[in-house]
Amino acid sequence: MEKVFQFRNTSISPEETNKRWKFLYENGETGFSAAVDALTFNGIDPTNKDGAAEVGTSGVPLYCIDSLFALTEDIPIDKISVALVVEPFTSAPVCSMYFNMAQMRGYDIKQLMGTTQNDILTMTVGYIPYKNSPPNHILRLACDFIEWTVAMKNVPKWHPINFTGYNYREGGIDAVQELGFVFASACSHIDNLIERGWKADEFVGRLAFHLSAHKDFFEEIAKFRAARRIWYKLMNDKYEVKDPRNLGFRFHVQTAGSSLTAQSPKINIVRTAIQALEANLGGCQSLHTNSYDEAICLPSEEAVLVALRTQQVISDETKIHNTIDPFAGSYFIEWLTDEVEDRVWKYIDKIQKAGTIDKTLSSGFLYKEMRDAFHKRRMRLESGDEIMLGVNKYPVSYDTVTDVFRTNEEAINIEIRRIEKLKARRDNAKLEKILDKLRNVCEKEENVMPVVMEATKEGATVGEVCNIYREIWGTWDPPLAI
């Protein structure tokens, strides 16, 4: 395994997150992940009344370039890898803020390492978007980012997209659907870039994948093995890549948050350790282990450290990494891998018959698939077919003594002051001209990245960039199925 990643959902403010990043850096963490709050996620500034109560409550608020300076203060960003958990609607403004910050601090962005989630399905079926633009524009924004960073080699070491099967798996779909969603979506993005004139070899090596390690021990190991075969066949047979490195499927794994309980939260440490073992035996490249208080609140410091040490027990004490694919040849795992692979190909086919990934969203197809899946899982839990200890077997009441991490009610004022300071400093006339250029680019459907880089460098907020998208492309209400 290459990297130890922990989701850094600490929030309150970029400054507080920065403190925890430094604490973890000193404890051996090599990758950092910034999950943003609901406002950053949806491109809404904190001055908007609708989201005011949610500033910093579910992630770190990153509304303008000054926030990125605060987030990374005193951290050698050329030595670490950062995951910016933003989706296509806000990936250009938020990541351009990171790139601009890096350049202003004297770093060469060609050397920067990191990942942008930039996943259309996370923001549409994993999570419901608030006043975002329609899916065809979202797909294009995702592809603009891949094109500008990697194909055009502006930030060639970056992972410009992370197909996050984990997030929709958490919504209740099964292992086969998880891979089906991931690969159908990946194909739509690859096809889009090939239509723009690029060759698969020029960008597929930087596409990243984030899968779940769920409850069914052997099935999950088989799923990771099947995923490697499917990727190989797609790259070799369909996209005919020439570079042998592009045939290998590299993926990050996260243990399943939806398997954890708010009841007896310390039992979650055991669940997470077993799932972490699945990921290791299945051959993941990097891993996130959930904190045991995941079902209750943002992780407390103690819970984060237990999660980190869980990984380190496996990686540093068990020696299981001395063997590659240790289950190869097992009659059961080989059979199960064949079975999972076969079912995934059939499911990919079913999705692709419904259209490209943006069309499966606008038509409501994927919403119905999700709805049916989580309804089924709910039925299994209520009937006891799927067991959750403490919930539907040996039930106990909620634990009220666990230390709950809370955000600071001052968060909104801190963020509004930050933006006010920025607006007083910046050249508003110059910025207006850049935003006009962005309107033009959106209308002509050119790559938005160069002009968004200019805009956030001059101090445009994430909300201001997204408001241009809304103005030109409109907003979209997803066809939710109940």
Added chain:
Amino acid sequence: MSGKKIRVLMSKPGIDGHWRGGIVVSRAIRDAGMELIFGGFQNVEQIVESAIQEDVDVIGLSIHSGAHFAYTQQVIDLLKERGVLDNFMILVGGIVPAQDFSKLKEMGVANIYGPGSMTSDIVEFIKTNVKK
């Protein structure tokens, strides 16, 4: 109890998009023969307006962002201001720590459903306790 079906508004205050819980519970409420009004993303004014216009018995607030105190208080204050607070049963579901349950109940919430709640319990609670 009259022959009128129980009417439930399911709303998502604010902008956080963690919608699965709200959808799962909505489905269970509909399957139990109640009438479901699916509000989607609504601000506090819209929630109160829909509750009054749709003549619902129950207002369900699905909150996963940690902002449960803020949104619940705002909804209750506005219902009070309109003089209609007593017309509704208010339920809150989502990622709500157990130590917050008692404060929410003091604020006027009839019940709270955290992670791992059974939809059958929610349906049962509404049927038993709805103000008719």
